[in-house]
Amino acid sequence: MKITSLGYVRLESPDAKEWQTFGPEVLGLAVSDDPHGAPNSVSLTNDDRPGRLVITEGPHNRLDRTGWEVAGAEELEAAVAELEAAGVSVTRGTAEQCRAARVRALVRFSDPAGFTHELFYGQLVVPASFRPGRAMSGFVTDGQGLGHVVLVVPDMDAALDFYHRTLGFKISDEIDMFGNRVVFFHVNPRHHTLAIMAVPGMRGLHHIMVQTASLDDVGIAHDLCADRGIPLAMTLGRHTNDRMFSFYVRSPSGFEIEYGWGAETVDDDGWVVTHMQSASIWGHRPGDAPPPGCLEPVAGPETG
Known part of the structure; x- marks a missing residue:
């Protein structure tokens, strides 16, 4: 299996709204428009891929899921076959879930610790769109993912x-x-x-x-x-x-x-x-x- 980068992270937090200032004003992240996002969520990015980091209001501070990128549709299908051969249960993302994640296709599964993961391809890129939340030089992501x-x-x-x-x-x-x-x-x-x-x-x-x-x-x-x-x-x-x-x-x-x-x-x-x-x-x-x-x-x- 060839995962190429960390594409996105999704979190739940009772203090999600605090990210509206912490994200851009302290970290320099950009606030992303999120037409398909959940209510009471804050969508942020550190490059031209909107919604790299999304925090949604909820009762607990917890990691909801991580999104791992593969190169394309063939690679995603090969990864699904490898996961199923290893006895891992895989669920394919719905059209609505793919729109919310801003990807072409995704599959979801859990690891032995109970963390939820997604494999995807085709993450949305809006060239030259990144504007940091405060004056700064930007972030290292190209070819290396979110972080x-x-x-x-x-x-x-x-x-x-x-x-x-x-x-x-x-x-x-x-x-x-x-x-x-x-x-x-x-x-x-x-x-x-x-x-x-x-x-x-x-x-x-x-x-x-x-x-x-x-x-x-x-x-x-x-x-x-x-x-x-x-x-x-x-x-x-x-x-x-x-x-x-x-x-x-x-x-x-x-x-x-x-x-x-x-x-x-x-x-x-x-x-x-x-x-x-x-x-x-x-x-x-x-x-x-x-x-x-x-x-x-x-x-x-x-x-x-």
Whole structure:
């Protein structure tokens, strides 16, 4: 299976409306027109593909689904065949669901942790339409997708088998972090599009990363967070594996946004998977944000 990028993320939050200011004024995301969107939702993007990130008002802070891009109709059908051969139940998206996602076609399935995923092709592109919500240089997305997501899963072995063997994500490296093993995966030159870490009995979204085109964009966002009293989950720092210079801000919906610049890319020719014992070269110290609020207990044997 060949997934090419992270296309979109859909979230539920009781504080969805706060993204109307947090998204454009702090992060610099653009507000997208969303004629097929759900009521009480905020649609945002970091490039010419509208609706990369949609937060819909609901009772809980939770990840609703992630959308993974494949190259075209043939690739989507091949992926469906691979999923079904692996015993994964697949549901084809309705015309209404495809319009809402702004894609030509999609299929939906769940992973071992219970997260909902969609594979799609033909995401809507409106050339030269992106206008950042505040003055900034823009974001790195071309050929690399929205950014990356880090998921908390209850069972590392089951998740690793599913993402690596079933979905075909390639392992970039691993880090022992805060007593947990974190595995990083790539599907394109971005160092990692997905990372997973295990917390027994729990699942949820840890953070979404967006990468800016300029170091100054990160500094300005950092100042804006300080000026507005928005709590940081981790201070400025630089990561060991992708060399990203970033900080982590707690979003209105309980998960974190890693806001970064300068990540190195992956070249599969000669790439060697490494094992590290520190996530950062310097910085990324705990901030003043409260505990994350986008995790939920998993029912079943993992909680026993």
